[in-house]
Amino acid sequence: MYVDVHAHMYAYKGSTNIRVVSCSVDLDSIKKNVLLRDKYYIGLGIDPHEELGNALDLIREYNPDVIGEIGLDYYYPADRDEQIKKFESQLELAEQLGVPVSVHSRRAEKDVMDVLSSYNLIVNIHCFTGKLKIAKIGFDRGYFFSVPPSVVRSSHFKSLVKLAPKELILTESDAPYLGKPDDVKTSVNVIASEWGLSSSEAEEIIFNNSKRYLGKAFNRL
């Protein structure tokens, strides 16, 4: 069994039979995602570049499986203090609701780790492109890391998969942006060969990791 822990199914034209967490980025995608809750796990959150507006109230009302995607992104010029405040308010909400978080981090890995250190949460860092030295901080705290389809050719993600404790690796597509949900099957094969295991052994480990990540939400679908 395969799980795609980070995709945007409201923006994806195809379909899939695997389990998917459909993450939001703004108020509009939060509303679209809620309509998909019978098919997918729903991640509700406001990404670093979008307005928070009344999102906290909406998210609480809609009872999400995951809060996400949320995080920090310093790739484009941005008001860092404002991003941090937005990130913190959603982490607090996740703590109150007792749900995991799907975290986006770009050119902001150190700040992401600093902010997260104040919270007691189940964390997945999606598509982590920062330094492996910083990823290690996450491993020590038991954070999950979801690997995108580019693991097939990316030496960065291959190294991440090798360095991480096996029980912290998850798979994602970030569909429709980085691939499609079914691509996680290929990712599992690549991860298996990095680990020196059979595909079915890696599949089982990653499936069990996904269950632990989703916690009480897992059995909802």
Ligand SMILES: [Zn+2]
């Ligand atoms: Zn995403």
